[in-house]
Amino acid sequence: MATIGDVAREAGVSRSTASYALSGKRPISEEVRRRVLAAAEALAYTPNAGARALATARTEVLGLLAQFHEDEFAPAMMQYILGVTNTARDLGYDTLLVTEADGVRALRRVTDSRMVDGVVLMNIAQEDARLPVLRAAPQPGALVGLPGDCSGLDVFDLDFEEAGRVMVDHLHRLGHRELILVSQPEHVVERGGAYVWRLRDAALGRARSLGVTLHAVYGESRQPAVGRLLHGLLDAWPAATGLLINNEAAAAALPSVTYERGWRVPEDLSVIGRYSAEFAATFSLPYSFVESAPDRLGSMAVRQLVRRVESPAARREPYVVRFISPELVSRGSTAPPRSR
Amino acid sequence: MATIGDVAREAGVSRSTASYALSGKRPISEEVRRRVLAAAEALAYTPNAGARALATARTEVLGLLAQFHEDEFAPAMMQYILGVTNTARDLGYDTLLVTEADGVRALRRVTDSRMVDGVVLMNIAQEDARLPVLRAAPQPGALVGLPGDCSGLDVFDLDFEEAGRVMVDHLHRLGHRELILVSQPEHVVERGGAYVWRLRDAALGRARSLGVTLHAVYGESRQPAVGRLLHGLLDAWPAATGLLINNEAAAAALPSVTYERGWRVPEDLSVIGRYSAEFAATFSLPYSFVESAPDRLGSMAVRQLVRRVESPAARREPYVVRFISPELVSRGSTAPPRSR
DNA sequence: CTGAAAGCGCTTACAG
DNA sequence: CTGAAAGCGCTTACAG
Structure with a gap:
């Protein structure tokens, strides 16, 4: 060459x-x-990229650290990744996708070796062992997901607490007084996925203050377990008239479940999900939902990251924690409750 | 540092x-x-990775070029990507994920700048404009998917033709004499996705020689269009007793369709799909299927690529076109036909 | 067994 | 407006 x-x-x-x-x-x-x-x-x-990197101390590559847990619902992940890679490219950066199970080692490797100018972390846990490493790294970092301690990092996430309140409010306003909330599986919480209880606790709090009965349960991430679970819940609380779903697999399974029960939505059951429009389209989910905006979150994280990479001034700005406001997209799956 | x-x-x-x-x-x-x-x-x-790359002419990074078309079923993609990134890491390489729409430009950029030691191409078209660029590049390349011209490249793919024959054979042996084959949408073929007609033509050929009637149609990639399509097909050919599905979205939609018709599988309809075990598990698809082995294909491509990267001798070996034999995984969704 | 030096291919102060 | 030179941080012949 x-x-x-x-x-x-x-x-x-x-x-x-x-x-x-x-x-x-x-x-x-x-x-x-x-x-x-x-x-x-x-x-x-x-x-030559290596020579230029050596001379300028810039690689024009961003690291993207994503974890894939055996028991997780993978289809939702792709949108976050595309949000990152596409925005990075628009800004002139390539993306190193790191899916290593040992996230701490992986992060150390790509930052210490100066392979990347900045790092986006996904699948953030409440106590995330990668965060101290990222804070100590010479490159800036951005998170998609809210950890317990946000110091020294830019953080982007859906406002899951507001999402929980929006869901409850909406059905309360329509007259519902007994609801079921299906969250992600419990092991997601154990692994540190705080967004599960952020939505859950906020929904429970709002329900309590509104005098709404809310049955909050953890779900499953796979079929057919999640289908059985849904049947079980609807059997267990026959007076519940609304279903809130913070669990992609459960949302995907619900159409079959209501069909099997001979129920119509929203006549027999009001439903609100929490997922992305892309996900809704792929699975043709006929429910109103709170948009989780994975591509927008990935994009925001990259934009802020690149600002810090490119401008020493931006580098010194205070760190931000930015929440996307939950947008309730109506698909007509909610209505006033009907006594059954 | x-x-x-x-x-x-x-x-x-x-x-x-x-x-x-x-x-x-x-x-x-x-x-x-x-x-x-x-x-x-x-x-x-x-x-320092840049300094080392400059001195050794090796980056220990592989490029992964994937395209995401607006109208495609994205969930299946993730498995291919993970097959590549995980195997690459096992062999000591990181992965640059490039999702740019302009694949030719992207490929030129990462190879010319020497950002990567080798490249894996996905979403291969029959006439793929990226291939001449890859052949001319100084780095070796591997394809996941079969193009019209395989020269100068290592190619890995499922044996889609054999898959088509396996499906027809299996149902013929059980006594079926009229079948429907639902392929990917026609625009996937137009874009050059040869695997669609490779399976289709082979199935048609085998059916003809066995005296089986095979209705081969293109499908849709999205709900609810694909669900409507399936209903339409089953209405149009009421004598068909078996359904072959080379279309992830159609497979995912089928459970609702049979349910809506009050049909049981395999009593009223025998079904064979073509997708990955991972996909089957995620969507709980209760059908026998030909395993498409995306992670294995990604992994094979990377192994061969790294061999060529690391050994000058391997570099000079003849190029390979390797097909994975279709494995029919039984889930009990086929049975002798019952007259309806 | 160890060291001094060249070189990989850029960028960017320093001079003019 | 242009050029000669230093330097980024490594690796690897070349000498001893």
């Missing part, structure tokens, strides 16, 4: 002039610039 | 000795090696 030296020779200038002509970082005579560009074009010159 | 110079000074040796002690590429006295390792440990030394 051609080097900057080849381009310089071809254009009859020095390597520094060739470099400046290409970068535009200092004034170059029109004639010389033309010759350099022509030479670069002719030789199909592309700078 | 500490450099090799810091380590050398701390250990009281030259930089070259420090480097050799760390790499083990030449004999080092026990005493010196100990001092160097201790110094590296004390300073938390990690080599």
Whole structure:
């Protein structure tokens, strides 16, 4: 491959002039610039990324650390990843996708070796062992998901607490007085997925203050267990008229369940989910839902990260914790309750 | 961060000795090696990836080019990606995930700049504009998916033709004489997804030679269109007793459809799908299926790629086109036909 | 067994 | 406006 030296020779200038002509970082005579560009074009010159990284201390690569747990519902993940990779590319960055089980080791590796200019962490746990490593790293970091301690990092997440309240409020306003909330499986909470209880506790609190009975249970992440669970819940609380679902697998399973029971939505049961529009479309979920906006969250995290990477001033700004407000997208799956 | 110079000074040796002690590429006295390792440990030394890449012409990063088309069923994609990233890591490589819409540009960028030591291409089209670029690149490449022209590249794919025959054979043996095959949407074929007609044509050929009537149709990739389509097909050919599905979205939609019709599988309809076990588990699909083994394909592609990257001898070996034999995983969704 | 030096391919102060 | 030179942090022949 051609080097900057080849381009310089071809254009009859020095390597520094060739470099400046290409970068535009200092004034170059029109004639010389033309010759350099022509030479670069002719030789199909592309700078060597390693050499440039060494000289500039910038790789133009962002790290994306995602964990895939055996027992998790994977389809929802892809949207977050695409939000990150696409936005990164728009801003001129490539993305190193790291799916290693040992997140601490992985993070140390990519930051210590200076492979990346910044890091986005996904699947944030309440006590996330990667966070101290990220805080100590020379590169800035952004989180998609809310940990217990946000200090020293930019954090982006859906406002799950508000989401819980919005769901309860909406059904309360329609006249419902007994609801069921199906959350993610308990092991997600044990692993530190705080968003589960953030929504749950907020929903419970709001229900209590409104005088609504809310049965909050943990779900399953896989079929057919989650289908059986839903049947069991609807059997157990026959007076419940509304179902809130903070669990993708449960949402995907619900259509069969209501069908099997011969129930119609919303006539026999009002339903509100929490997932992305993309997910809803893929599975054709006919429920009103709180948009979880995975692509937007990934995109926001990258934008802030790149700001800090590129501007020393931005680097020194206070860290932010930004919540996306839950948007309730109506699909007509809620109505006033009917006594059964 | 500490450099090799810091380590050398701390250990009281030259930089070259420090480097050799760390790499083990030449004999080092026990005493010196100990001092160097201790110094590296004390300073938390990690080599700078850019500097190493510049010196060795190796980045220890693989490129993974994947395309996400608006109208595609995304959930199946994640498994291929994980097959690649996990195997790459096992072999000591990180993965640059490139999802850019302009695959040609993206490929040129990562290869010309020497960001990667090799490239895995996914979503291969019959006439794939990226292939000439990849063949001309200095790095080796591997494909997951079969293009029209395999020259100069290692290719890995499911044997879709054999899959088509296996499906037809199986139901023929059980006594079925009229079948429906639902493929991916037509636009997937138009975009160059040869696997669609590879399975289809092979199934049609086998059916013809067995005297089986096979209605082969293109499907939809989204709900609810795909559900409506399935109903339409079952209405149109009431004498068909078996359904073959080469379309993830259709497979995911089928349970509701049979339920809505009050049909039982396999009593009223025999079904065979083509997807991954992971996909089957996520959606709890109760059908026998031909395993598409995305993680295995991704893994095979990476292994071959890394062989070529690491060994000049392997680099010169003839290129391979490797097909995974379709494995029919029984889930009890087929039985002799019953006249309806 | 160890060290001094060259070189990988860039960028960017320093001079003019 | 342009060039010669230093330097980024490694690895690896070349000498001894």
